[in-house]
Amino acid sequence: MKVAATLSVNGFAYPVELDPGTNLLAAVRDVIGLTGSKEGCDDSECGACMMLLDGQPVNACSYLALQAEGSEITTVEGLADGDTLAPLQVAFLELGGVQCGFCTPGMLVSATALLADNPSPTEDDVRIGLSGNLCRCTGYDGIVKAVLSVAGSS
Amino acid sequence: MATVEEPRTFIRPDGKEKVTGTGRYTADLVLAGELVAKFRYADHTHARITRIDVTKARALPGVLAVVTHEDVPDVLYGGMVKDRRLFARDTVRFEGDVVAAVAATTAAIAEQAVALIEVDYEPLPVVTDFEAALADDSTLVHPAWEEYEGNESLGRHHNTVGYTAIVKGDADAALASADVVVRGRYVTDPVQGVPIEPRAVIAQWQGDKVTVWTSTQVPYAARGGVAHVLQIPESHVRIIVPLLGGGFGAKCDFHFEGHVAALARAARRPVKLVFSRREEFFAVGHRREGMVIEFESGARSDGTLLARKARLVLDKGAYCGEGGFFSEMAAMHALGPYELENVNIQSSLVYSNNQPSSSIRAPTAPQVCWALEQHMDELAAALGMDPIDLRRKTLIETGSVTATGQVLEQIAMKETLEKAVELIGYGQELPEDEAIGVAVGWWPCFAANSGAYVKLNPDGTGTIITGAQENGTGSVMAMPTYVAAELGMQPEDFSMLYQDTDAAPYDMGSCGSQTTFNSGRAVIAAAVDLRDQLLDAAAEQLEASRDDLELVSGSILVKGSPDKSVTIAELAGEGTFHGKGAGEVPFAPEALAEGCVGQSGLESFHAPQLIAHAVRVRVDRDTGVVRVLQVAAAHDCGVILNRMGADGQVYGGVVMGIGQALSERTQLDAEGRHLNAHLTDYKLVTASDAPQIDIAWIETDTLNAGPKGSKGVGEPPCVPTAGAVANAIARVLGARVHQLPMTPERVWKAGQ
Numbered sequence: 001m002k003v004a005a006t007l008s009v010n011g012f013a014y015p016v017e018l019d020p021g022t023n024l025l026a027a028v029r030d031v032i033g034l035t036g037s038k039e040g041c042d043d044s045e046c047g048a049c050m051m052l053l054d055g056q057p058v059n060a061c062s063y064l065a066l067q068a069e070g071s072e073i074t075t076v077e078g079l080a081d082g083d084t085l086a087p088l089q090v091a092f093l094e095l096g097g098v099q100c101g102f103c104t105p106g107m108l109v110s111a112t113a114l115l116a117d118n119p120s121p122t123e124d125d126v127r128i129g130l131s132g133n134l135c136r137c138t139g140y141d142g143i144v145k146a147v148l149s150v151a152g153s154s
Numbered sequence: 155m156a157t158v159e160e161p162r163t164f165i166r167p168d169g170k171e172k173v174t175g176t177g178r179y180t181a182d183l184v185l186a187g188e189l190v191a192k193f194r195y196a197d198h199t200h201a202r203i204t205r206i207d208v209t210k211a212r213a214l215p216g217v218l219a220v221v222t223h224e225d226v227p228d229v230l231y232g233g234m235v236k237d238r239r240l241f242a243r244d245t246v247r248f249e250g251d252v253v254a255a256v257a258a259t260t261a262a263i264a265e266q267a268v269a270l271i272e273v274d275y276e277p278l279p280v281v282t283d284f285e286a287a288l289a290d291d292s293t294l295v296h297p298a299w300e301e302y303e304g305n306e307s308l309g310r311h312h313n314t315v316g317y318t319a320i321v322k323g324d325a326d327a328a329l330a331s332a333d334v335v336v337r338g339r340y341v342t343d344p345v346q347g348v349p350i351e352p353r354a355v356i357a358q359w360q361g362d363k364v365t366v367w368t369s370t371q372v373p374y375a376a377r378g379g380v381a382h383v384l385q386i387p388e389s390h391v392r393i394i395v396p397l398l399g400g401g402f403g404a405k406c407d408f409h410f411e412g413h414v415a416a417l418a419r420a421a422r423r424p425v426k427l428v429f430s431r432r433e434e435f436f437a438v439g440h441r442r443e444g445m446v447i448e449f450e451s452g453a454r455s456d457g458t459l460l461a462r463k464a465r466l467v468l469d470k471g472a473y474c475g476e477g478g479f480f481s482e483m484a485a486m487h488a489l490g491p492y493e494l495e496n497v498n499i500q501s502s503l504v505y506s507n508n509q510p511s512s513s514i515r516a517p518t519a520p521q522v523c524w525a526l527e528q529h530m531d532e533l534a535a536a537l538g539m540d541p542i543d544l545r546r547k548t549l550i551e552t553g554s555v556t557a558t559g560q561v562l563e564q565i566a567m568k569e570t571l572e573k574a575v576e577l578i579g580y581g582q583e584l585p586e587d588e589a590i591g592v593a594v595g596w597w598p599c600f601a602a603n604s605g606a607y608v609k610l611n612p613d614g615t616g617t618i619i620t621g622a623q624e625n626g627t628g629s630v631m632a633m634p635t636y637v638a639a640e641l642g643m644q645p646e647d648f649s650m651l652y653q654d655t656d657a658a659p660y661d662m663g664s665c666g667s668q669t670t671f672n673s674g675r676a677v678i679a680a681a682v683d684l685r686d687q688l689l690d691a692a693a694e695q696l697e698a699s700r701d702d703l704e705l706v707s708g709s710i711l712v713k714g715s716p717d718k719s720v721t722i723a724e725l726a727g728e729g730t731f732h733g734k735g736a737g738e739v740p741f742a743p744e745a746l747a748e749g750c751v752g753q754s755g756l757e758s759f760h761a762p763q764l765i766a767h768a769v770r771v772r773v774d775r776d777t778g779v780v781r782v783l784q785v786a787a788a789h790d791c792g793v794i795l796n797r798m799g800a801d802g803q804v805y806g807g808v809v810m811g812i813g814q815a816l817s818e819r820t821q822l823d824a825e826g827r828h829l830n831a832h833l834t835d836y837k838l839v840t841a842s843d844a845p846q847i848d849i850a851w852i853e854t855d856t857l858n859a860g861p862k863g864s865k866g867v868g869e870p871p872c873v874p875t876a877g878a879v880a881n882a883i884a885r886v887l888g889a890r891v892h893q894l895p896m897t898p899e900r901v902w903k904a905g906q
Binding site for chain 2: 041
């Protein structure tokens with residue numbers, strides 16, 4: 001039995017019909033059609049599916065979609081301001097924070113939440129704050145530098 | 155020789171789509187009418203199949219196809235030995251063997267159908283102890299091994315799928331005359347590639363032709379594989395790779411494109427396969443193999459290295475795939491970058507009922523290097539020498555002759571050692587729970603054919619068409635900079651058509667750190683061809699000699715006559731300009747290789763990349779927990795063409811090496827089944843575990859190098875890291891850990 005609901009993602013309201021067991025990642029990717037958020041493990045281990053719920057980061061693979069009704073959901077597609085990239089997105093590109101790019105959406109979402117919570121983090125704060133997001137390409141160096149550079153400029 | 159100092163910024167052309175989430179990876183694609191694929195895997199790790207009945211699965215509403223060996227041509231496949239069927243017919247040989255595949259309208263129905271397939275087996279003795287599998291009376295994983303078509307150089311015999319011996323001088327006599335002899339036995343656990351993107355494959359038939367979108371590192375090998383297993387021409391198979399979410403070798407070779415193409419043909423619908431993380435661990439024929447490594451070395455009391463003997467046994471797992479050369483590769487790493495007069499290296503690659511091993515970033519090297527570099531430190535200790543001094547005395551240098559008879563020209567092995575030692579502050583006073591360890595390694599370049607086109611568009615922009623595969627490193631993304639430099643244009647002027655086998659000539663793909671070496675060479679050759687065409691056209695139009703023309707800022711100018719010029723856009727609008735090129739494949743240096751058995755082409759290391767890593771660690775003796783605090787990585791990878799890209803490879807490779815050193819291991823049960831096929835218990839390094847990494851590049855003028863003097867970069871950074879960590883741990887503990895990874899439990903035990 002599908003349940004009707006409205007999910008608000010990146011400022012748009014989407015009427016959806018979902019099986020109650022559908023997780024938020026599947027709802028956003030397969031039903032709403034925003035594929036920026038990735039599934040890397042379905043186990044809350046890799047962080048590639050990270051979304052913001054009213055500003056709080058959650059592993060969308062392990063969060064029931066229907067529980068997100070009434071919350072503002074932000075995905076990687078919602079980080080830029082129209083065609084203007086967010087400072088974090090620019091910094092990831094300029095400082096070597098992107099290689100294969102599969103962890104990048106979740107990493108950017110986690111970093112956005114981190115900076116909202118702590119605008120002036122130390123390097124250790126950044127490393128601990130991003131430790132729920134796995135990256136196999138960059139060794140995290142470019143990612144950490146990117147987050148620190150944005151923190152320093154704000 | 156020069157040291158590269160200044161980082162340069164490089165914005166990758168695929169960057170914007172990656173940071174905005176608009177880029178498409180294979181699993182993001184949706185085709186109208188697509189079905190979901192699920193596999194029925196082997197229920198035993200070694201068993202004879204006596205019955206397969208798919209009647210109930212086929213009858214389930216929503217199931218459009220169930221495919222077994224009966225539905226595809228009965229052919230064997232495999233890169234170096236044809237020893238595997240697409241769908242198991244008589245025998246299953248490991249946990250991930252595919253017995254049947256289902257295509258259904260939903261994932262739930264496909265899973266239900268998979269469970270309804272009835273398979274009966276007669277279990278066979280399971281071969282998991284790969285060292286014991288060497289014995290002539292061991293159970294054979296492939297009783298029909300002699301009938302298989304395979305590379306003749308491999309020296310196959312019973313369960314041994316590859317055998318290599320490197321013999322020079324008289325190692326036994328030299329050991330008998332040595333002042334000091336040390337011996338060691340080292341054992342390594344299997345390790346996984348773990349790209350963050352689990353693999354995905356979509357196949358769609360149009361008439362007799364199939365298009366396959368797949369997360370592969372090697373599109374042309376995938377094309378050849380599909381054509382072979384379905385017995386259709388390669389021209390009927392088109393492989394397209396959307397953005398690839400990492401590979402690290404695990405997505406090399408032909409894997410599941412054939413299964414999905416067979417399903418889509420049977421279902422007459424597009425079919426999509428997306429792996430779970432668990433499948434990405436156990437079902438792929440790709441992992442870093444477990445090894446048993448024994449070393450014996452002898453030296454004079456002054457540190458002169460007299461002889462080395464080694465015995466290596468590598469767990470190939472159930473099938474050979476492309477990895478038949480691993481016995482020779484491991485043997486070359488058992489030599490390591492040392493000058494040796496007397497050697498006897500015996501290396502065996504052995505079938506078992508474990509998951510197949512194959513290329514994972516620098517295959518075989520990190521394990522053998524970890525063992526050898528510990529062994530060298532043990533030799534130094536026995537000699538009462540500083541381990542750096544012993545390496546200063548014994549490492550190769552320009553002019554050295556290797557044990558296989560290769561004369562080395564223009565290498566900076568010792569320079570990388572000195573740089574790493576300087577960067578880490580070797581010799582500094584440290585707290586008693588901290589120490590510095592050092593390890594060195596080497597890795598070859600791989601010369602191969604590649605081809606490319608560069609065409610001009612009417613507005614004067616251009617498109618690069620290459621068979622190269624971008625796996626994330628940025629080596630393909632850097633190609634517009636090379637082409638722009640040849641044509642006096644800007645990198646932003648070029649788009650790229652790549653990762654589509656119908657578009658570009660053959661390319662090896664993203665493997666062997668050779669994208670710039672080979673694909674880059676071809677792209678530059680195509681740009682040079684295009685430049686020649688433009689100069690001819692401009693010479694005619696400007697009524698000038700070609701020799702007087704130059705390409706600057708999108709125009710062709712007559713030198714000294716600033717008013718006589720034509721823009722590339724003007725020329726492009728009037729004609730069709732398209733360059734093509736392959737470039738000249740550089741020769742691998744000769745090796746005399748007398749006394750070398752089982753030669754698969756690695757007797758010489760073409761344009762070798764040299765590496766020295768120094769690490770500082772802290773060891774908690776009470777818990778065995780090791781933290782890597784600092785790494786200094788010095789590399790001779792020839793001329794560095796893209797500093798940011800090259801640095802990115804070292805940062806990522808070193809962190810991967812730390813994972814191998816301390817936490818990453820696949821644990822198997824007594825029958826070879828994965829016990830930790832998930833990221834909770836297979837522990838990757840996180841941002842909070844990763845240390846400060848300082849990087850130095852020593853640029854050399856390398857013989858037979860790649861474009862502009864470059865060598866490979868991608869694989870070497872993970873070669874010596876684990877060895878350096880091991881040597882640092884041993885300095886703190888005063889004892890050695892002989893098992894990899896060096897988990898807290900193993901470190902704690904070694905310290906007792």
